[in-house]
Amino acid sequence: MTLENRQTKGLGLFLKKPEPGKVKTRLAKTLGDAFAARVYTAFVSDLFKTLHGLQEVQIFVFFTPDDDQIAVEDFLKSITDKGLREQIQLVPQGEGDLGHRMVRAFKRLEKAVERGVLIGTDFPTLKGSTLEAAWQALDSNDLTLGPALDGGYYLIGMKDSHPELFEGVNWSTESVFSETIQRSENLGLKTVILEEGDDIDDEKDLKNLFQMLRNQPDLAPETLLVIQDIWS
Numbered sequence: 356m357t358l359e360n361r362q363t364k365g366l367g368l369f370l371k372k373p374e375p376g377k378v379k380t381r382l383a384k385t386l387g388d389a390f391a392a393r394v395y396t397a398f399v400s401d402l403f404k405t406l407h408g409l410q411e412v413q414i415f416v417f418f419t420p421d422d423d424q425i426a427v428e429d430f431l432k433s434i435t436d437k438g439l440r441e442q443i444q445l446v447p448q449g450e451g452d453l454g455h456r457m458v459r460a461f462k463r464l465e466k467a468v469e470r471g472v473l474i475g476t477d478f479p480t481l482k483g484s485t486l487e488a489a490w491q492a493l494d495s496n497d498l499t500l501g502p503a504l505d506g507g508y509y510l511i512g513m514k515d516s517h518p519e520l521f522e523g524v525n526w527s528t529e530s531v532f533s534e535t536i537q538r539s540e541n542l543g544l545k546t547v548i549l550e551e552g553d554d555i556d557d558e559k560d561l562k563n564l565f566q567m568l569r570n571q572p573d574l575a576p577e578t579l580l581v582i583q584d585i586w587s
Contacts, residue, residue: 371476401575415467
């Protein structure tokens with residue numbers, strides 16, 4: 356695809372095959388591998404319900420392990436319809452730390468779309484309006500970030516890839532967001548910060564999410580169905 360015929364909006368989603376013992380490992384420490392895998396599946400299902408409502412978006416699922424594409428395809432078939440799957444391209448994440456994999460993802464997005472946004476699977480209540488706000492911010496800015504309560508970010512969007520934002524970052528620490536903001540300032544990037552969100556990593560996070568979903572079940576109905584079994 357050439358720069359001249361790139362689509363306008365692109366979304367990249369980092370996805371793991373939902374295998375017990377391989378996903379939501381911090382959650383699994385207290386609630387078990389099997390339950391953590393069920394929660395992860397519910398998170399992804401709720402996210403794709405949100406994506407289903409988006410218009411004219413090219414979706415890239417950057418998956419791992421790299422040699423499990425068939426398993427990932429089968430997983431997506433179980434939680435999405437044919438129409439949405441036609442918007443999706445599957446791309447292996449490749450080797451390296453999170454920063455290396457994000458650099459590759461944005462290079463792929465840059466070739467295919469004018470405005471690329473990258474998210475993970477730890478924020479099942481992510482709203483379509485937040486994604487639209489991210490793409491809109493990139494109309495006249497270089498970078499947009501959705502800060503997470505743990506000091507990281509749940510979303511990052513750019514028009515052009517800037518590998519310097521990801522090189523040598525201390526991932527999974529409370530300084531990721533502030534470090535990224537400092538780097539963006541050093542690069543002279545015009546940055547828009549979105550509303551704060553909450554990544555769900557451990558049992559405490561999940562309990563807080565449960566309290567929210569009891570009052571607002573439509574935010575993540577599949578997740579609520581799973582977690583209400585242990586706290587209702």
